Amino acid sequence: MIGRLNHLAIAVPDLEAAAATYRGVLGAKVSEAVPQPDHGVTVIFVELPNTKIELLHPLGDNSPIAAFLQKNAAGGIHHICYEVDDILAARDTLKAEGKRVLGDGEPKIGAHGKPVLFLHPKDFNGALVELEQA
Numbered sequence: 001m002i003g004r005l006n007h008l009a010i011a012v013p014d015l016e017a018a019a020a021t022y023r024g025v026l027g028a029k030v031s032e033a034v035p036q037p038d039h040g041v042t043v044i045f046v047e048l049p050n051t052k053i054e055l056l057h058p059l060g061d062n063s064p065i066a067a068f069l070q071k072n073a074a075g076g077i078h079h080i081c082y083e084v085d086d087i088l089a090a091r092d093t094l095k096a097e098g099k100r101v102l103g104d105g106e107p108k109i110g111a112h113g114k115p116v117l118f119l120h121p122k123d124f125n126g127a128l129v130e131l132e133q134a
């Protein structure tokens with residue numbers, strides 16, 4: 001089912017400061033900040049040779065990452081995103097196996113313009129998992 005690692009996401013208290021660190025001392029190629037109101041975050045992508053780092057900051061009043069940042073004031077690794085060939089088939093298989101799909105279970109369009117879903121961290125060894133349609 002799961003394929004490539006699409007990205008690893010880090011929730012950060014200061015998006016531009018985090019971007020400056022990756023662009024500066026770490027010498028990475030870093031995107032501009034892109035608001036994603038449907039997801040309650042603003043994102044910046046750090047391009048790596050073999051994957052991407054997604055820097056996340058809350059956007060709006062009901063951000064799903066607000067509580068995470070309250071608990072982790074300096075920031076922290078937030079989720080891991082795997083690619084799947086068929087996100088609806090993956091969802092149905094996971095649900096049949098008793099894994100919790102977050103939200104209403106319908107994929108939303110993510111930062112790369114592809115459908116994404118999230119799986120409850122408690123079902124995946126404490127790691128919040130995002131699936132993105134390859």
Ligand SMILES: CC[C@H](C(=O)O)C(=O)SCCNC(=O)CCNC(=O)[C@H](O)C(C)(C)COP(=O)(O)OP(=O)(O)OC[C@H]1O[C@@H](n2cnc3c(N)ncnc32)[C@H](O)[C@@H]1OP(=O)(O)O
Pocket residue numbers: 009036039041043054056064065067068077078079081102103109110111112116118120121122126127128130
């Ligand atoms: C533009 C889209 C972009 C993309 O890549 O395309 C994105 O990635 S958008 C990313 C932001 N969106 C989401 O994260 C959506 C899915 N997340 C959620 O629905 C929530 O964050 C949720 C339900 C995972 C947690 O929400 P919240 O923290 O408000 O709930 P609780 O405090 O009740 O937490 C429940 C339980 O889970 C633990 N937890 C929370 N977040 C994480 C995490 N990131 N990794 C691991 N564990 C997490 C939390 O500590 C609670 O555990 P407990 O032992 O009960 O304290």
Ligand SMILES: [Co+2]
Pocket residue numbers: 007009054079081130
């Ligand atoms: Co993501």
